[in-house]
Amino acid sequence: MALIGExxxxxxxxxxxxxxxxxxxxxxxxxxxxxxFDDAAEWLTREGFHLSPQAAGQEWxxxxxxxxxxxxxxxxxxxxxxxxxxxxxRLRVAAPVAFLALVYVTHVDPLAAFTxxxxxxxxxxxxSVSQPxxxxxxxxxxxxxxxxxxxxxxxxxxxxxxPIAGLCKITSEAxxxxxxxxxxDVNGPYRNELAAFLLRNLPDAGWVLLQSxxxxxxxxxxxxxxxxxxxxxxxxxxxxxxxGIGALMDEFGWFALxxxxxxxxxxxxxxxxxxxxxxARLGGRRVIEAGATEG
Numbered sequence: 001m002a003l004i005g006e007x008x009x010x011x012x013x014x015x016x017x018x019x020x021x022x023x024x025x026x027x028x029x030x031x032x033x034x035x036x037f038d039d040a041a042e043w044l045t046r047e048g049f050h051l052s053p054q055a056a057g058q059e060w061x062x063x064x065x066x067x068x069x070x071x072x073x074x075x076x077x078x079x080x081x082x083x084x085x086x087x088x089x090r091l092r093v094a095a096p097v098a099f100l101a102l103v104y105v106t107h108v109d110p111l112a113a114f115t116x117x118x119x120x121x122x123x124x125x126x127x128s129v130s131q132p133x134x135x136x137x138x139x140x141x142x143x144x145x146x147x148x149x150x151x152x153x154x155x156x157x158x159x160x161x162x163p164i165a166g167l168c169k170i171t172s173e174a175x176x177x178x179x180x181x182x183x184x185d186v187n188g189p190y191r192n193e194l195a196a197f198l199l200r201n202l203p204d205a206g207w208v209l210l211q212s213x214x215x216x217x218x219x220x221x222x223x224x225x226x227x228x229x230x231x232x233x234x235x236x237x238x239x240x241x242x243x244g245i246g247a248l249m250d251e252f253g254w255f256a257l258x259x260x261x262x263x264x265x266x267x268x269x270x271x272x273x274x275x276x277x278x279x280a281r282l283g284g285r286r287v288i289e290a291g292a293t294e295g
Contacts, residue, residue: 008152011145014133015272016265018088020154021127022136023261025086028098028120031254032082032105036075043109045071060110077101088137091127099124116255122157126150135276151265158262159222166218175215180204182211190249198248214241225266235263 035043042048044066066074078101084094102124106117130150134143169175178184186195217224217237224234239260246256264272 007148009147009149012148012151013269014146015135015269015276016267017130017146017151017154018133018135018137019264019267019272019275020123020261021088021133022086023264024120024123024258025082027116027254027258027261028102029079029082029086031116031120031258032078032102034251034254036079040071040075041068043112044074044105048109061107062110063104063107065108074101078105085124085127088132088139091132091137091139095124095127099128114255116258119157119258123154126153154262155225155265158259158265159225162218162221166215166221169215169218175211179208179211182214183207186248188249190251192248192250195248210244213237217241231266234266238263 039048045068046065047068048065077097081094081098081101084090085098099121102117102121106113106121127150131146132139132141133146134141169181175181183199187199191199221234221238224230224237242256242259246253
């Protein structure tokens with residue numbers, strides 16, 4: 001029991017959680033910005049279509065839209081909190097403010113919300129109630145170990161998400177009986193120029209291979225990330241899948257980065273510290289840190 005408790009809530013170096021925060025914050029800012037400058041008024045004010053709480057029934061929580069005059073101040077608050085979260089400025093305030101703002105954005109128009117909203121809300125909620133780390137931050141936080149429980153929650157989120165997605169595909173007739181389901185998805189409303197080129201030139205066998213690789217990865221991902229010796233394979237395979245989808249489908253690039261951010265939670269501390277040292281040297285300064293604890 002003591003070993004289980006140490007694994008779940010023991011103290012660890014915060015470099016993995018801090019690295020995840022930075023990459024997730026970048027994906028969050030980019031993702032929100034992609035729709036904000038075109039659709040913010042339609043999404044958040046009465047200019048657009050909104051479900052009433054009565055129409056939504058028990059399916060969704062529906063919050064009232066903003067008055068038009070409040071859109072700009074809300075945007076400043078939203079982007080300011082997300083930026084502060086990303087760069088590690090006043091994390092104890094920035095994380096809960098960003099969390100509340102994103103919850104509002106998600107539930108003012110739940111029909112328009114996608115999976116990225118839910119994953120970002122989970123991440124912001126965890127950072128709102130956990131101890132801030134000491135890396136990749138502008139806050140003067142002492143370098144000390146922090147409880148590993150937020151890392152375990154986020155790791156479990158990824159390890160459950162992949163096989164659930166794979167099982168949904170297996171039980172869906174669209175994937176089980178259709179060898180070209182991926183090609184049809186790429187040919188949908190998010191198709192871009194690169195996707196159009198591949199749709200014209202990639203042979204049928206290529207689409208079947210890509211679809212098979214994507215499904216296989218989702219089903220074996222818990223093994224790839226759970227076994228340390230297989231993690232490099234998991235990183236390369238998973239990143240290739242997500243970045244490939246992001247390159248072929250407009251508006252999916254930031255979601256790809258959001259998913260790849262989870263991989264930092266499975267990286268070893270020494271590699272992340274080495275990356276931080278290299279980036280610090282590029283910035284003209286040297287970072288000196290104590291040895292990291294694995295786990």
